[in-house]
Amino acid sequence: MNVLLCFMAIILACSAVSEHEARKEWEEFQVKFEKNYKTPVELQRRFSIFKENLEKFEAHNKLYAEGKVGHFLGVGPFADMTHEEFANRFGTNIEEIDDSEFTLYTPLNNTYDIPAAFDWKNIPNCVQRVKDQGQCSSCWAFAAAAALEAQYGLANHADVELSEQALVDCSNDYGNFGCNGGLATRAFSYVMNNGIPTAASYPYTAYDGTCQPFNSVMKIKSFMTIPSDESAMLDALWNQGPIAVSIDALGMIKDYSGGVLYDTQCTTSTNHAVLVTGFGTEKGQDFWNIKNSYGPHWGESGFLRLARGINNCGITKRPSVPVV
Known part of the structure; x- marks a missing residue:
């Protein structure tokens, strides 16, 4: 059981979006969509949401690659928003x-x-x-x-x-x-x-x-x-x-x-x-x-x-x- 848990932890760690990768995509996102944030606090909050969304995209796109879903997700104009914010x-x-x-x-x-x-x-x-x-x-x-x-x-x-x-x-x-x-x-x-x-x-x-x-x-x-x-x-x-x-x-x-x-x-x-x-x-x-x-x-x-x-x-x- 301990071996299995360790193996699963390694898989999850490898599939998680790294901080470096997230920062790189974040900078590209801000330029591409001309994003400007009023305060450093808001900037950090938006980055945290963005990184969470990247991780969701990666998990979903793995299903797409396996043929389990017909569409894939990616960084678009709303990648710095939560689903609730988008709905509102x-x-x-x-x-x-x-x-x-x-x-x-x-x-x-x-x-x-x-x-x-x-x-x-x-x-x-x-x-x-x-x-x-x-x-x-x-x-x-x-x-x-x-x-x-x-x-x-x-x-x-x-x-x-x-x-x-x-x-x-x-x-x-x-x-x-x-x-x-x-x-x-x-x-x-x-x-x-x-x-x-x-x-x-x-x-x-x-x-x-x-x-x-x-x-x-x-x-x-x-x-x-x-x-x-x-x-x-x-x-x-x-x-x-x-x-x-x-x-x-x-x-x-x-x-x-x-x-x-x-x-x-x-x-x-x-x-x-x-x-x-x-x-x-x-x-x-x-x-x-x-x-x-x-x-x-x-x-x-x-x-x-x-x-x-x-x-x-x-x-x-x-x-x-x-x-x-």
Whole structure:
């Protein structure tokens, strides 16, 4: 028994992240993500959290290497935060809405035409670059703007980046709450009536602001909500273009770095809006490819592959697509 305990202790010691290694990654992390801390005490606290997270990553990634999980973890923009801090910053919930207000998408049921894998981000002018919402809970504005950009690109065969900040500042009368949360569908309602400017003409600040006059470059005729079913989502994605959805991002998404995430810690209570751009299968696991708004250094260059076919993280709760 004593020999076994000693052997286990050696394994744990070897697998632990060394102080030197942690310090090196910590310095690189601060530079890459432009981190600044107000006091030495806060700096040390953040390093301690960072080192604990590194150890969690190492333990999890060992499971990935053994083929026991489909995704791996790594140092991203939230590696100096605890799970509780991340949840408090980004875990907004917006009240339910009545889908009867809107046009319900009718699936075309042409599944025989749908390939095994496809992604709108490979289509010219459709999916624009990944952006970063910062400390503002404006994911809904990023998901809405990204869906609108896709429809603009498909209709006009031209790239456009639309203003998330205009949606943050101006759509409160439609039921959104700026940096305190909102819904992509409510942003679509706003754009139907008011239009939306370019991001260059109305730049993002990551703070609530007063609505400013703008020159609109796009309006939409309407938008459709999609039945809460992944086969209907697949149908809409293939036939209409990228779709805005809501997911629960408070499970294992925080430190996701790659692979297909089958999140066993999330729920179906959604709190984060994203854009579904494509679908595929890896090692027998179907997945959705998702454009996030945590910046290009999170996940797979800003994207997430989430397990498909099991309503993982409540992805079927609130899918929608604008109509130009």
